[in-house]
Amino acid sequence: MSFAGYAPTTGQPVDADTIRVGVIGTGFGASLHLSALRECPGFTTVAIASRRVDRARAAAHDHNIPTHFSDYREMVRHPDIDAVIVATPPHLHHPMAIAALEHHKHVLCEKPMARNLAEARDMLRIAERTTAVAMVNNQLRFLPARARVAELIREGYIGEPHAASVVVHRSSLNDPHDRPWGWLMEAEKAGGMLGATGAHYLDALRWWFGEVNAVAGAVSTMVRQRRLPDSSAMGRVDADDNFAVLLRFANNALGSVHVSATAGHEGEEQITLSGAEGTLILRDGVLLGARRGDFSLTELPIPDRLMGGLVPGGHFLVQPTTLLLRAWGQAIRDGLPASPSFADGVKTQELLDGALRSSQQGRWIDTSGARWPKAG
Numbered sequence: 001m002s003f004a005g006y007a008p009t010t011g012q013p014v015d016a017d018t019i020r021v022g023v024i025g026t027g028f029g030a031s032l033h034l035s036a037l038r039e040c041p042g043f044t045t046v047a048i049a050s051r052r053v054d055r056a057r058a059a060a061h062d063h064n065i066p067t068h069f070s071d072y073r074e075m076v077r078h079p080d081i082d083a084v085i086v087a088t089p090p091h092l093h094h095p096m097a098i099a100a101l102e103h104h105k106h107v108l109c110e111k112p113m114a115r116n117l118a119e120a121r122d123m124l125r126i127a128e129r130t131t132a133v134a135m136v137n138n139q140l141r142f143l144p145a146r147a148r149v150a151e152l153i154r155e156g157y158i159g160e161p162h163a164a165s166v167v168v169h170r171s172s173l174n175d176p177h178d179r180p181w182g183w184l185m186e187a188e189k190a191g192g193m194l195g196a197t198g199a200h201y202l203d204a205l206r207w208w209f210g211e212v213n214a215v216a217g218a219v220s221t222m223v224r225q226r227r228l229p230d231s232s233a234m235g236r237v238d239a240d241d242n243f244a245v246l247l248r249f250a251n252n253a254l255g256s257v258h259v260s261a262t263a264g265h266e267g268e269e270q271i272t273l274s275g276a277e278g279t280l281i282l283r284d285g286v287l288l289g290a291r292r293g294d295f296s297l298t299e300l301p302i303p304d305r306l307m308g309g310l311v312p313g314g315h316f317l318v319q320p321t322t323l324l325l326r327a328w329g330q331a332i333r334d335g336l337p338a339s340p341s342f343a344d345g346v347k348t349q350e351l352l353d354g355a356l357r358s359s360q361q362g363r364w365i366d367t368s369g370a371r372w373p374k375a376g
Contacts, residue, residue: 019329020080022047022105023065024072024096025087026055029110029137033085034063036321039310042329043083049075076100083332086110087137089183090190094119097134101126106133106332108325112199112352113345115190120349124342133331135324135338136345138203142320142327144306145287146204149273149280152300153208157289159277161209164247164255166201169267173223173241181226181235192239193261194219195352201257201271202351203340205247208273209255211347213368214248217355222262245355250368 021043023030030048037043049069050056056068069075076084076099083106086096090112097109107127113136114120127134140146153161173179173193184191194217206212219240228235241262247255271282278291280300288297308323331338354365 018042018044019106019332020044020046020082021085022049022075022078022081022083023085023087024049024075025085025110026050026052026059027087027089030059030085030087032315032317032321033087033108033325034059035314035318036325039318039322040325040329042333043325047075047078047081072096073099076103076105082106083108083328090195091115091183091188094123097123098126101130101132101134104130104132106328108135108137108328109342109345110137111203111345111348112190112195113342113349117346117349117353120342120346124346127342131335133328133336133338134342135328135331136203136340136342136348137321137324138200138340138344138348139317139320139324140200140204141207141340142323143285144302144319145282145285147306148287148300148302149282150208152280152289153273153275157278157291158273158275158280161249161251161253161273161275163253163272163274164205164209165272166205166255166257166259166270168197168201168259168269169263169265170259170261171263171266173261174264176223176226176234179226180229181237182229185226185235185237185239187239192219192241192243193259194240194243194245194355197259197261198243198245198257198352198355199348201259202245202247203344203348204271205255205257206344206347206351207340209249209251209253211250211368212247212255212351213250213366214364215351215354215358215367216246216364217243217358219243219356219359222260243355245351246364247351248364 037045045065047067048059048065049072053070060068084100086093086109093109094114097107100107183189220242222241224237225234226237242260245257268284273280281288287300289300290297310319327338350367354367358365
């Protein structure tokens with residue numbers, strides 16, 4: 001089996017005009033990547049893999065992908081693939097990403113990076129032995145409003161950061177019959193909202209405010225049974241659908257993230273970031289700001305350059321995923337690192353694991369490295 005016209009990849013910078021991508025997975029995450037890849041002229045999707053060959057075949061047909069595999073290990077061995085997207089549930093990320101890295105492929109891995117910190121560290125260790133560009137798909141960094149927040153903080157809009165809060169009330173998991181039971185409801189498979197959405201917010205807060213020295217957390221499961229797929233029977237849920245996390249940053253600023261996915265009414269997302277000189281608020285994607293002496297918040301414009309020439313449309317995640325893919329592609333061509341990297345993913349995993357440990361032990365967890373987590 002060969003994809004004509006290209007020499008085998010070695011994990012080095014790619015000289016060809018097009019980076020040949022293989023995608024592992026056929027679920028929601030994979031569909032987002034496949035949609036975004038169509039907006040990236042520098043990529044061509046040449047293969048897709050799923051353990052369910054019928055799904056792999058259907059995805060290949062629907063997205064005009066020339067080759068499909070039922071075994072991801074066969075796909076990552078193929079010499080005519082430059083890069084691999086791991087778009088599967090988190091309990092599968094570790095073996096899949098490592099297999100791709102060991103065969104000298106550039107890797108983009110879905111978030112959260114792994115089931116736990118040990119797996120994430122192992123993935124980073126293998127990546128650092130290669131020349132591969134290894135990134136984690138925290139694509140919400142690339143939402144234009146969030147990218148603008150990062151710029152404004154760097155420019156001193158809020159001054160020294162003092163406090164951050166994230167409050168989200170959604171209804172996506174409220175009805176036990178509407179969203180059927182799956183890996184997201186299994187703690188053993190790294191399911192739960194802490195990993196699914198908390199990974200995004202923790203990554204963003206660390207990006208904006210810097211390193212976190214301590215974390216405290218609590219998780220809860222409010223909808224404890226959920227309809228099994230293609231059945232009227234109910235299955236037990238043991239993964240969280242509500243969580244709260246407290247953070248102490250290296251500069252002594254405090255942060256909080258409180259997310260509910262079981263609200264009876266769909267609420268809003270509000271992120272508030274304040275410092276010695278001002279405040280920024282992201283309210284469902286609208287950016288507001290006020291500086292010392294201002295009488296009220298005003299809406300702040302988002303520069304067109306942060307849109308990447310894309311017109312928002314379809315699922316809101318397609319745009320930031322496209323922008324992240326473009327950054328990944330540029331890094332592959334230049335042979336340079338890119339963020340969010342596997343190192344960033346490990347830092348986020350430290351916070352996720354620390355929050356779970358805190359929930360179990362009822363205490364703050366040191367994440368500065370002074371006590372835990374020790375270097376592996």
